Amino acid sequence: MADLTLFYDGTCPLCVNEINHLKRLDQRQRIAFEDIHAENFTSRYPDVDREEASAILLGDVHGQRIRGLDVTHRAWSLVGRGWLTAPLRWPLIRPVADRVYLWFAPRRYRLSGWLTGRQRCQSCEGGQCDLSDKKT
Numbered sequence: 001m002a003d004l005t006l007f008y009d010g011t012c013p014l015c016v017n018e019i020n021h022l023k024r025l026d027q028r029q030r031i032a033f034e035d036i037h038a039e040n041f042t043s044r045y046p047d048v049d050r051e052e053a054s055a056i057l058l059g060d061v062h063g064q065r066i067r068g069l070d071v072t073h074r075a076w077s078l079v080g081r082g083w084l085t086a087p088l089r090w091p092l093i094r095p096v097a098d099r100v101y102l103w104f105a106p107r108r109y110r111l112s113g114w115l116t117g118r119q120r121c122q123s124c125e126g127g128q129c130d131l132s133d134k135k136t
Contacts, residue, residue, distance in 0.1 A: 002032035005060040010035030014112040025079035
């Protein structure tokens with residue numbers, strides 16, 4: 001059983017790039033990565049609201065739901081890089097970082113277009129982004 005189940009948007013190039021990076025670093029397979037747009041997602045995770053998971057990053061830690069930058073920090077900590085995201089959880093920075101994340105999340109496709117030249121993955125309609133590396 002994974003230490004974290006991370007529910008991500010497999011249609012977002014920025015999201016998929018970060019997930020692919022995490023997958024490469026997750027040598028001990030401590031994270032289960034679940035694309036909320038996968039064909040069988042709803043049947044496998046009926047208790048996860050796809051709309052909520054699209055609005056804010058969701059994670060599950062042994063039955064406890066975590067959201068937003070708490071998921072990001074947990075994931076990076078599990079792959080030994082938590083020091084990179086730890087400042088985002090410090091008491092004085094946390095409220096600002098959370099507000100910035102909540103501003104970013106609904107604009108991720110537009111920002112992805114500016115940063116990567118692609119607002120959405122090219123072959124996402126089948127639930128599998130063309131950016132995905134096939135490693136699980």
